[in-house]
Amino acid sequence: MTNNLFENQVPFMKPLLGEEEWYAMKDVILSGWVSQGPKVQEFEQVLANFLGVKHVIAMNACTSAMHIGMKIAGVKYGDDVIAANFTCMANVNAIKMAGANPIFVDVDPKTYNIDPSKIEAAITPKTKLVLNIDQIGLPNDIDELQRICDKHNLILLDDAATAFGAKYKGEFLGKKALLTTFSFHPRKMITTGEGGALVTNDDKIAENARILRATGASVSDLERHKAKGMILQKYYDSGYNYRMTDMQAAMGIAQMDRIDYIISERARQARYYNEKLSTIPGIQIPFVPEYATPAWSSYCLKLTDDAKLTVEEIIAKMTENNISVRYGIQPLHQEPFFDAMNFKDDDFPVSCHLAKNTFFIPIFPGLTEKEQNYVVETLQKIMK
Numbered sequence: 001m002t003n004n005l006f007e008n009q010v011p012f013m014k015p016l017l018g019e020e021e022w023y024a025m026k027d028v029i030l031s032g033w034v035s036q037g038p039k040v041q042e043f044e045q046v047l048a049n050f051l052g053v054k055h056v057i058a059m060n061a062c063t064s065a066m067h068i069g070m071k072i073a074g075v076k077y078g079d080d081v082i083a084a085n086f087t088c089m090a091n092v093n094a095i096k097m098a099g100a101n102p103i104f105v106d107v108d109p110k111t112y113n114i115d116p117s118k119i120e121a122a123i124t125p126k127t128k129l130v131l132n133i134d135q136i137g138l139p140n141d142i143d144e145l146q147r148i149c150d151k152h153n154l155i156l157l158d159d160a161a162t163a164f165g166a167k168y169k170g171e172f173l174g175k176k177a178l179l180t181t182f183s184f185h186p187r188k189m190i191t192t193g194e195g196g197a198l199v200t201n202d203d204k205i206a207e208n209a210r211i212l213r214a215t216g217a218s219v220s221d222l223e224r225h226k227a228k229g230m231i232l233q234k235y236y237d238s239g240y241n242y243r244m245t246d247m248q249a250a251m252g253i254a255q256m257d258r259i260d261y262i263i264s265e266r267a268r269q270a271r272y273y274n275e276k277l278s279t280i281p282g283i284q285i286p287f288v289p290e291y292a293t294p295a296w297s298s299y300c301l302k303l304t305d306d307a308k309l310t311v312e313e314i315i316a317k318m319t320e321n322n323i324s325v326r327y328g329i330q331p332l333h334q335e336p337f338f339d340a341m342n343f344k345d346d347d348f349p350v351s352c353h354l355a356k357n358t359f360f361i362p363i364f365p366g367l368t369e370k371e372q373n374y375v376v377e378t379l380q381k382i383m384k
């Protein structure tokens with residue numbers, strides 16, 4: 001019996017998965033090698049070829065990739081890491097895993113990404129790294145962030161979790177920053193169920209990352225297998241078990257066979273929304289800076305000051321019409337975890353405003369034309 005969670009409902013999102021992924025995973029299971037092995041290596045090569053980068057180190061999650069990236073960048077206990085407060089808890093989790101403290105900076109009102117002009121004021125003598133987050137699939141201004149980092153001797157880690165396939169000045173994210181991370185969670189551009197990757201062009205960083213993700217062992221299981229047991233691993237550092245399984249990697253390879261379609265279909269749906277929704281009073285479509293080609297992993301609308309409905313009312317009405325929509329990103333400094341740090345909303349006016357005035361509507365390959373039209377027509381009707 002199939003378990004259809006999406007009956008009579010326009011889903012908010014659904015990953016594009018089919019028999020290709022199923023067969024790919026089945027072959028791995030029947031091969032007997034299910035942990036990190038030849039398929040992970042192949043998936044990493046497929047990703048590296050696509051992005052045009054030297055090294056991809058696949059892991060069990062993007063959070064793990066950010067943690068390892070920070071550790072390799074030299075982030076230590078008590079250091080400060082600058083990040084936008086307008087993001088998910090995973091970014092703070094990775095900073096905390098590295099032993100550091102998040103220093104929140106508000107976002108730009110147009111891009112919803114960390115506002116580069118506010119970063120310098122947040123730098124302390126303990127600041128080691130700027131964790132940029134390309135939110136909602138939209139690249140931030142990487143050159144400007146790099147300029148600030150170079151000036152203050154800081155490392156830039158670009159968390160492009162939501163932005164696999166997005167381009168900055170015509171090149172895929174991952175090519176420019178010393179460290180870039182991606183997520184393969186089902187809400188992202190491609191999925192391996194759970195999963196992530198660290199991307200770098202630096203040989204030494206890549207070597208360290210491969211060691212740290214697999215318990216700190218100097219050689220991988222695959223290398224030992226190929227050497228027929230003739231090499232012995234050494235431990236120069238303690239590491240983690242952040243390995244991706246070969247079953248996940250096989251799913252990822254099948255997903256990469258469709259990556260051109262996934263990217264172009266999302267862009268097509270975004271263009272359609274842009275065209276149809278830009279004329280609805282009270283609604284503002286997403287801003288795209290000249291330097292960016294977004295991945296359109298999500299589609300976020302903003303209410304203008306003259307909107308007649310609140311986000312809550314819109315979500316309620318869309319839900320009544322069987323359309324799944326979601327609140328926009330909520331500012332992390334308001335979460336109970338940060339109570340003791342006494343953050344003030346006044347220090348984050350942009351993200352506080354965006355949290356109350358933005359919402360996500362469905363966008364994903366597999367959303368039919370009929371469904372997308374229905375979303376547009378319903379929004380047109382309720383915003384009148």
Ligand SMILES: Cc1ncc(COP(=O)(O)O)c(C=O)c1O
Nearest residue numbers: 061062063090161183185195196
């Ligand atoms: C911007 C951002 N970074 C990192 C993550 C964490 O990714 P993962 O679940 O693969 O650890 C997410 C997940 O939602 C995210 O949205």
